[in-house]
Every structure is written in structure tokens, then in C-alpha cells.
Amino acid sequence: DAGVIQSPRHEVTEMGQEVTLRCKPISGHDYLFWYRQTMMRGLELLIYFNNNVPIDDSGMPEDRFSAKMPNASFSTLKIQPSEPRDSAVYFCASSPPRDRYEQYFGPGTRLTVT
Amino acid sequence: GNSVTQMEGPVTLSEEAFLTINCTYTATGYPSLFWYVQYPGEGLQLLLKATKADDKGSNKGFEATYRKETTSFHLEKGSVQVSDSAVYFCALSNAGKSTFGDGTTLTVKP
Numbered sequence: 001d002a003g004v005i006q007s008p009r010h011e012v013t014e015m016g017q018e019v020t021l022r023c024k025p026i027s028g029h030d031y032l033f034w035y036r037q038t039m040m041r042g043l044e045l046l047i048y049f050n051n052n053v054p055i056d057d058s059g060m061p062e063d064r065f066s067a068k069m070p071n072a073s074f075s076t077l078k079i080q081p082s083e084p085r086d087s088a089v090y091f092c093a094s095s096p097p098r099d100r101y102e103q104y105f106g107p108g109t110r111l112t113v114t
Numbered sequence: 115g116n117s118v119t120q121m122e123g124p125v126t127l128s129e130e131a132f133l134t135i136n137c138t139y140t141a142t143g144y145p146s147l148f149w150y151v152q153y154p155g156e157g158l159q160l161l162l163k164a165t166k167a168d169d170k171g172s173n174k175g176f177e178a179t180y181r182k183e184t185t186s187f188h189l190e191k192g193s194v195q196v197s198d199s200a201v202y203f204c205a206l207s208n209a210g211k212s213t214f215g216d217g218t219t220l221t222v223k224p
Contacts, residue, residue: 004157033212043158043203043214055210091157101146101207105157 002026004106006092012112018080021109024073025094033103034067034077035091043091049075050100082113116141120204120215127222133191135218137178137204140185145208147171147180147187152201152217161189161202194222 005024013019025032033048047057052069060067064083069075079086089110093103121136139147146165150158162171167182176191187204199222204215 042216045212048210093157100210101148101212102160102163103158103212105150105159107155107157 004092004094004104006090006106006109008109009107010110010112012114013082014114015083016081017113018078019082019086019111019113021077021090021092021111023075023077023092023106025075025092026096026104027073029094029096029104030072031095031100031103032069032075033093033095034075035093035105036088037091037108038088046077079111082111084113087111087113116145116206116208116211116213118204118206118213118215120202120218122216122218124219124221127194127220129196129222129224130193131222133189133194133198133220135189135202135204135220137187137189137215138185139187139204139206141206141208141213143208145206147178148205148207148212149176149178149187149189150203150205150214152203154200158203194220196222196224198222 007022034046037043046059047067049069067077089108091108093105095103117140119138148163149161151161152158162173164171164180170179178189201217201219203217
């Protein structure tokens with residue numbers, strides 16, 4: 001069974017541009033999480049969904065960040081406009097109904113904003 | 115609120131040495147506890163978990179016991195290998211959220 005799939009794996013963009021990160025969770029999982037990892041702040045939960053509905057977005061840094069989950073097999077995290085301080089590795093994770101705390105992480109998207 | 119405190123790294127060991135990475139937590143209620151491992155360039159992988167007091171999680175020679183009295187979940191391995199070199203994260207989950215520690219980098223030298 002395929003794991004969590006993220007694209008792109010690497011993204012380099014200029015300040016002010018829009019960035020869209022994509023995630024396909026493991027089939028059958030009904031929780032989806034977006035995390036950001038930086039050296040300074042470690043691993044931060046940005047937002048999570050249950051059955052495609054956003055449950056907690058208190059970790060989203062500001063209005064420039066938005067996330068959607070239009071169906072059970074796809075989610076996006078958008079940054080508009082991007083800033084250099086958004087440079088980080090963004091992880092998507094999903095978890096199954098039997099144990100929503102057992103998270104399976106994707107390989108991450110390394111975002112660099114210049 | 116919830117918090118996780120991990121032993122600061124980096125930790126450098128020789129192959130076949132004994133490993134302990136300390137983890138303590140603060141949480142309300144009865145959290146589940148986890149150890150994740152992250153290899154270079156990859157996402158976190160679940161290594162082991164424990165869902166209630168006195169449970170022992172184990173996997174690939176690693177072990178950790180949920181100690182409610184000391185609010186700890188220390189990771190141990192009796193004999194480390196070079197392939198165990200990675201970053202290890204302690205985490206807790208409850209009330210619908212997961213909280214991760216800062217990670218401990220382990221380097222095992224031949």
C-alpha cells in the first residue's frame with residue numbers, strides 16, 4: 001500500500017509568489033495533518049482535518065496560509081504571498097480511524113522562498 | 115497545556131553501545147505516547163507507542179515504558195547500530211492533538 005504522497009518534493013520560489021503544496025493521504029485514513037519543520041521552531045502542527053472537515057487551524061501562522069481538503073484523497077496547503085520566513089519543510093501526515101494518534105508522515109516538501 | 119521535553123543532543127555512540135534518550139511530558143488526562151524516527155531527507159516514521167500507564171512499546175530492538183508516576187517515556191536500545199543514526203522525536207497525543215519534542219540527533223560510529 002502506498003504511503004502518504006506529497007508534491008512537489010522541493011520548491012524554490014521568489015518572495016511574493018503563491019505556493020501550493022499537495023498531499024495524498026493513505027487510502028482509508030480519515031485524519032489528515034499539515035506540519036511545518038524548521039530548525040528554530042521544530043515540528044509545528046498547522047492544521048488538521050477529519051473526514052475532510054478542518055477541525056483545528058489554530059497553528060496556521062497567519063492569513064497568508066490556507067488549507068483545503070476537497071475530498072478524502074487530496075489536500076492542499078497554499079501560501080499567498082510567500083515570504084522568506086516561510087522557508088521550511090512541510091509535512092503531511094494521515095492516520096486511520098482505529099487510531100487517530102498513530103500518524104503516518106509523507107516525505108515532506110522542502111520550500112525555499114528567496 | 116501539553117508539552118514534551120527531550121534530552122538535548124546530539125548524542126554520539128559507538129556501535130553496540132547502550133542507548134537511552136530521555137523524554138518527559140506534561141499533559142492533562144491520559145495521553146498516548148510515541149517515539150518517531152526521522153532519517154535524513156525523509157518524513158517521520160512511527161517507531162513505537164504506548165497508550166496507557168505501564169505499557170511497554172517495542173520495535174526493532176527499541177523499547178520505552180509509559181511511566182505515569184514520573185511522567186516519562188524514555189527510549190532505550192541495548193546495542194545500537196550505525197543504521198540507527200537518525201533524529202528521534204518523542205510525542206504525546208490527546209484531545210485530538212499531537213505535541214512533539216524538539217528531537218534528539220543520534221550518530222552511531224562504527
